[in-house]
Amino acid sequence: MDWLKRFLSGRYGTDQLNIALIGVSITASFLVSFFRNPILTLVMNLPILVALWRMLSRNITKRQRENERFLQWGADLWAKHQIRKQHKKDRQLYFYMECPNCKQKLRLPRGKGKIHCTCPKCKAEFDRKT
Ligand SMILES: [Zn+2]
Incomplete structure (x- = not known):
């Protein structure tokens, strides 16, 4: 060996x-x-x-x-x-949309009904059905 x-x-x-x-x-x-x-x-x-x-x-x-x-x-x-x-x-829990004011991409929860959102970037407020 x-x-x-x-x-x-x-x-x-x-x-x-x-x-x-x-x-x-x-x-x-x-x-x-x-x-x-x-x-x-x-x-x-x-x-x-x-x-x-x-x-x-x-x-x-x-x-x-x-x-x-x-x-x-x-x-x-x-x-x-x-x-x-x-x-x-x-994707099952959230969806993505743009802020209507500054076009910042936002992640929102699905299936929560109508929610009131505040954009973290421009502080614009809007309602959105989820
Ligand atoms: Zn915004």
């Missing part, structure tokens, strides 16, 4: 990006297995080859930077998803 230890010493190893690449590859391979297309199968295995190459890479700083970028990208995606979810929830 000495040769294996020597071979693996100084290599990058695995990280979240590699796990994701392998996961994507396995999922994609499973999905395309229904088509029985050898080219498609080869393409779907590419992420595993990339993961393997990254694992055995000796350029550790570069691989770490890639992983950091990947984690940041995932965090951004998650944050955007949360905002979209919040807006969707908002």
Whole structure:
């Protein structure tokens, strides 16, 4: 096993990006297995080859930077998803309109009947059915 230890010493190893690449590859391979297309199968295995190459890479700083970028990208995606979810929830409870005086965008609750509003920007007062 000495040769294996020597071979693996100084290599990058695995990280979240590699796990994701392998996961994507396995999922994609499973999905395309229904088509029985050898080219498609080869393409779907590419992420595993990339993961393997990254694992055995000796350029550790570069691989770490890639992983950091990947984690940041995932965090951004998650944050955007949360905002979209919040807006969707908002639409059931609120609606948006412009102030008749200054055109400031206002968020008003839905289903509260006739309400008296004061624009927070220009202090104009108006009634609105909700
Ligand atoms: Zn206003």
